[in-house]
Amino acid sequence: MKKVIFLIATFCLVFFPLEAQDYWNTEIISVEKDPDTIKKIRQMDLDLLMEWNNRVYIIVGFNDFLKLQKENIPYALETFNFYPHKQREVSLQEGLNGRYHSYAELERDLLALQDSYSHIARVIDLGDSLEGRNIYALKISDNVYQDEQEAELLFVGCHHAREWISVEVPFLLGKYLVENYETNTQVKDLVDQCEIWIVPLLNPDGLEYSIHFYRYWRKNRRDNRDGSFGIDLNRNYSYNWGFDDEGSSPFPSSSVYRGPSAFSEPETQVMRALFEERNFQAVISYHSYSQVILYPWGYTNQPTAEDQLLDQIAADMSGLMLSVNGTIYQYGQAGAELYLTNGGMIDWTFGTYNIPSYTIELPPIDEDHGGFFNAEEDIQPIFNENLPAMLYLIDWTVQNFGSIINPSTRRERRYETRANLKDRTQFGRELKDEGEDKAITQNSKHKVNYPKTSGLKNKTTDVRIKQTDPINKE
Ligand code: 0X9
Numbered sequence: 001m002k003k004v005i006f007l008i009a010t011f012c013l014v015f016f017p018l019e020a021q022d023y024w025n026t027e028i029i030s031v032e033k034d035p036d037t038i039k040k041i042r043q044m045d046l047d048l049l050m051e052w053n054n055r056v057y058i059i060v061g062f063n064d065f066l067k068l069q070k071e072n073i074p075y076a077l078e079t080f081n082f083y084p085h086k087q088r089e090v091s092l093q094e095g096l097n098g099r100y101h102s103y104a105e106l107e108r109d110l111l112a113l114q115d116s117y118s119h120i121a122r123v124i125d126l127g128d129s130l131e132g133r134n135i136y137a138l139k140i141s142d143n144v145y146q147d148e149q150e151a152e153l154l155f156v157g158c159h160h161a162r163e164w165i166s167v168e169v170p171f172l173l174g175k176y177l178v179e180n181y182e183t184n185t186q187v188k189d190l191v192d193q194c195e196i197w198i199v200p201l202l203n204p205d206g207l208e209y210s211i212h213f214y215r216y217w218r219k220n221r222r223d224n225r226d227g228s229f230g231i232d233l234n235r236n237y238s239y240n241w242g243f244d245d246e247g248s249s250p251f252p253s254s255s256v257y258r259g260p261s262a263f264s265e266p267e268t269q270v271m272r273a274l275f276e277e278r279n280f281q282a283v284i285s286y287h288s289y290s291q292v293i294l295y296p297w298g299y300t301n302q303p304t305a306e307d308q309l310l311d312q313i314a315a316d317m318s319g320l321m322l323s324v325n326g327t328i329y330q331y332g333q334a335g336a337e338l339y340l341t342n343g344g345m346i347d348w349t350f351g352t353y354n355i356p357s358y359t360i361e362l363p364p365i366d367e368d369h370g371g372f373f374n375a376e377e378d379i380q381p382i383f384n385e386n387l388p389a390m391l392y393l394i395d396w397t398v399q400n401f402g403s404i405i406n407p408s409t410r411r412e413r414r415y416e417t418r419a420n421l422k423d424r425t426q427f428g429r430e431l432k433d434e435g436e437d438k439a440i441t442q443n444s445k446h447k448v449n450y451p452k453t454s455g456l457k458n459k460t461t462d463v464r465i466k467q468t469d470p471i472n473k474e
């Protein structure tokens with residue numbers, strides 16, 4: 001999938017010289033999104049660009065045209081609609097990406113939340129991306145302009161540019177919390193007792209590139225100076241960075257290129273600085289697709305020392321998610337069930353801070369159900385089914401937050417947190433025995449009755465997590 005699209009001559013040759021070769025012979029077409037056509041085009045190894053208005057947009061070369069004609073598939077020529085000048089004429093606001101957020105739309109909507117709910121919502125510019133866009137955090141808490149000694153956790157989206165849904169889910173959490181604060185006592189309780197940090201768009205340069213130039217873009221937009229662009233931000237964290245060449249690549253052109261060194265990228269540096277500054281007790285990093293909840297390690301199939309706790313929380317979240325729309329989110333240790341990755345965010349957050357750390361791969365379950373192209377109508381239901389798991393983890397951090405700590409002892413508190421992770425998370429009970437009742441991850445303070453896990457997972461027989469090479473989901 002190295003092919004990059006369209007754009008016209010000088011513009012792209014000046015700004016994107018490397019992948020320019022293909023443009024001259026490629027066009028963008030659209031075909032109707034009916035099952036028959038989809039089935040046919042899937043077998044043609046075409047470069048799918050995006051889904052829009054019940055049509056699938058495809059980048060095609062001369063041979064692809066021949067194939068389409070041979071199969072009698074009607075298509076419409078769309079190249080002109082993608083010309084950059086045309087994009088600037090039409091509204092960039094709601095343009096190519098529909099109800100998904102572009103960088104500018106997200107900025108606008110985050111600031112609007114801050115304006116409307118300034119007592120509990122605050123937008124913070126964490127730093128610049130490589131191309132100089134702001135990486136925003138939305139902090140939600142009572143007394144939001146004060147740094148209170150409260151539980152803290154982080155929800156982050158869009159390490160990977162093409163995973164558009166991963167921007168929407170954390171953003172919608174922020175929106176939900178502020179809009180329901182006054183009317184929903186559970187929400188108010190949670191917001192009052194902790195500091196919820198949301199970074200919906202860690203890779204704004206990549207996202208913009210994915211919207212305007214190449215829908216399948218994954219990495220950031222680093223010029224690797226060898227004709228290739230981009231570093232995989234989820235291979236650029238320092239914990240066991242570059243551990244092997246299976247979990248990340250040393251080659252700049254690879255879609256999982258780990259970069260020249262750990263934290264070489266401004267986007268991952270922003271995350272590092274945020275973690276140094278804050279005292280997070282848990283983190284979820286959203287990706288797509290495949291409907292799974294993953295926990296460390298990713299770099300090895302060996303379990304962490306906290307495997308049981310990580311698994312229990314994942315099980316609880318999976319059960320909660322299932323109960324909303326019936327969507328099954330399998331769960332398990334990333335390196336054991338999916339494929340190996342090194343330099344990933346959650347290995348770093350767990351390895352460095354020893355906090356529960358999850359990657360959630362949002363729907364759909366596979367390529368046949370849309371791959372990276374979630375229908376716009378699915379944004380809300382996908383958020384809805386993720387919400388209880390998000391609230392659960394927020395509640396978990398509140399329940400596990402120790403007594404009031406002097407700010408000057410933050411660092412000590414962090415170490416203490418680390419040493420006591422297991423105890424604290426089990427609320428004084430040690431889960432030594434596999435057979436012990438596991439449905440106690442919550443204590444009773446909030447009296448939310450979280451259902452037990454559905455029992456979908458069975459480690460020995462039910463490793464149903466996608467077997468395909470994730471990187472080449474495209
Ligand atoms: O490969 C990734 O970075 C994530 N999958 S994706 O298809 N969205 O790119 C999964 C990361 C899982 N986490 C670890 N294995 N550490």
Ligand code: CA
Nearest residue numbers: 094097098100
């Ligand atoms: Ca939009």
Ligand code: CA
Nearest residue numbers: 141142143148
């Ligand atoms: Ca507060």
Ligand code: ZN
Nearest residue numbers: 160163287288
């Ligand atoms: Zn991803």
